[in-house]
Amino acid sequence: MSPASIKICGISTPETLAACIGARAEWVGFNFFPPSPRFLTSEKAAGLAAQAEGAIRRAGVFVDAEDAFIAKAVAAGRLDAVQLHGHESPERTAQVRGRFGLPVWKVLSVSGAEDVARAAAYHEVADFLLFDAKTPKGQLPGGIGLAFDWSLLAAYRGPLAWGLAGGLTPANVAEAVRRTRAGLVDTSSGVERAPGIKDVDKIAAFCKAARNA
Template sequence: MTYALVKICGISSPATLAACIAARAEWVGFNFFPPSPRFLTSAAAAGLAGRAQGAIRKAGVFVDAEDAFLAEAVHAGRLDAIQLHGHESPERVAQVRQRFGLPVWKVLSVSGPDDIAHAAAYAGAADFLLFDAKTPKGQLPGGMGLAFDWSLLSAYRGPLAWGLAGGLTPANVAEAIRLTGAGLVDTSSGVESAPGLKDVDKIAAFCKAARHA
């Protein structure tokens, strides 16, 4: 039996990290985008990374970051993957991949079929694609609790492994997996009690629902 991997994004405390490990999530996300309420400093990331090491994999979330910023965060967070959530071109994604020697995930913001089709441009540049809901102009690029039309992915057969993000909660994640066939599901605000404040019970419920989809 195969099931979708789970990533809980925006982890910022030892307690919520422990909850992710206890719930058997495969990934946590450390958010290195300063405007986000889930932003982690390098020092905070280093502390969490020490607790996570060997127990769960860590992806760093970045938005149009420069190499020096990436380097500091990759080192502090002992990252297993780099997730690019900005306007990074295929060329930039390939550059980051070569520079840091880590798997690179590219987030694609989706509002219609053309956004799904754009995924083909990242073949050979990214290691993994994450389809997320497109947020309104001027808003944060993710973590807003917005979903897109999952049926857009029902027939998607791209060259890269991919996952689903955007508006996923314990109540709808099983349906999302069934409709899309996503190999990974990623949630942030869907397991929070307030922006940036993860709820350990919701983390447990999300992981259980995804596992039983």
């Protein structure tokens, strides 16, 4: 089994971006959801994109965003993929894919088998699926450190490449890779010392653990 690709989401400073590059993560996530503590303005995204160019790929994280907002972020962040983390329907996912000509990642929030089954609706309209823990009512989507029952993915067989998110840390990511055989692992709060504040040592530890799984 080849090592899972690694994505560190919610990167917002040159120092933590450098840590991701140094730890050989394949992806960073730029968060374009304004209520999030990890939110990036277009101006900040442009600066980080210049630093990342040629060194690491960039996915932009959006939650039920309109085309004009996505377009501005795609240009500023020089994005390599658009990650849809809201309630985007298959139809909306297809629209985004057609409009921007970039790979579209659809996040599916999981708490039960029926949530994994929803993946089938996106097989024709997304390029990649990311299974994440379902957010409790009243909380912002993603980045809350919750995991879901990984055994729910055991029976999943779909045509798309997929990844795992939700509560992944340096301590459990190796087990997650071994148990789920995910092609990509994605962490945000699992490498933070406070909401939105990444820890460079945790980034390095996460990448090392994922690679050695």
